[in-house]
Amino acid sequence: xxxxxxxxxxxxxxxxxxxxxxxxxxxxxxxxxxxxxxxxxxxxxxxxxxxxxxxxxxxxxxxxxxxxxxxxxxxxxxxxxxxxxxxxxxxxxxxxxxxxxxxxx
Numbered sequence: 001x002x003x004x005x006x007x008x009x010x011x012x013x014x015x016x017x018x019x020x021x022x023x024x025x026x027x028x029x030x031x032x033x034x035x036x037x038x039x040x041x042x043x044x045x046x047x048x049x050x051x052x053x054x055x056x057x058x059x060x061x062x063x064x065x066x067x068x069x070x071x072x073x074x075x076x077x078x079x080x081x082x083x084x085x086x087x088x089x090x091x092x093x094x095x096x097x098x099x100x101x102x103x104x105x
Contacts, residue, residue, distance in 0.1 A: 025089070025091070026089075028091060028092065029089045029090060029091055032079060032090065032091060032092045033079050033080065033083065033090065036076070036077075036078070036079050037092070038092030038093055038094070039072065039093065039094075039095055040062055040070050040071060040072040040092075040093035041070070041071045041072065041078070041079055041082060041090050041091070041092065041093055042068055042069070042070050042071075042090070042091045042092065042093040043068065043069050043071065043082065043087045043089070043090055043091070044067070044068050044089065044091075045066070045067065045068070046064060046066075046068065046069035046087070047066050049085075049086045049087050049088070050085055050086050050087065052064055052069075054085070055071070055085065056078070056081040056082065056084070056085050058073045058074070058075045058078065058081075059071050059072070059073050059078060059081070059082070060072050060073060062093075070093045071093075072093075
């Protein structure tokens with residue numbers, strides 16, 4: 001039989017794991033905001049916040065769908081302009097993996 005203590009222990013573990021993951025993503029977005037050290041920026045659910053034609057000047061769309069957008073710019077401060085345009089979180093885009101900014105050959 002499952003005891004209340006076991007349920008509370010499992011719930012505490014799950015809550016701690018979720019908190020750690022959320023902290024990691026928020027910290028990653030905060031560091032990216034300051035350093036802009038990535039080849040592109042990734043935003044989640046872009047259509048909820050902005051249309052593709054309403055991006056700040058100098059921002060290039062590398063990928064855009066209803067789930068995420070990968071954006072890039074050669075201008076300093078473009079991550080701040082994405083926050084200013086209405087995106088709540090901007091993550092660094094990586095050059096490999098399933099959410100990479102590369103266009104398949």
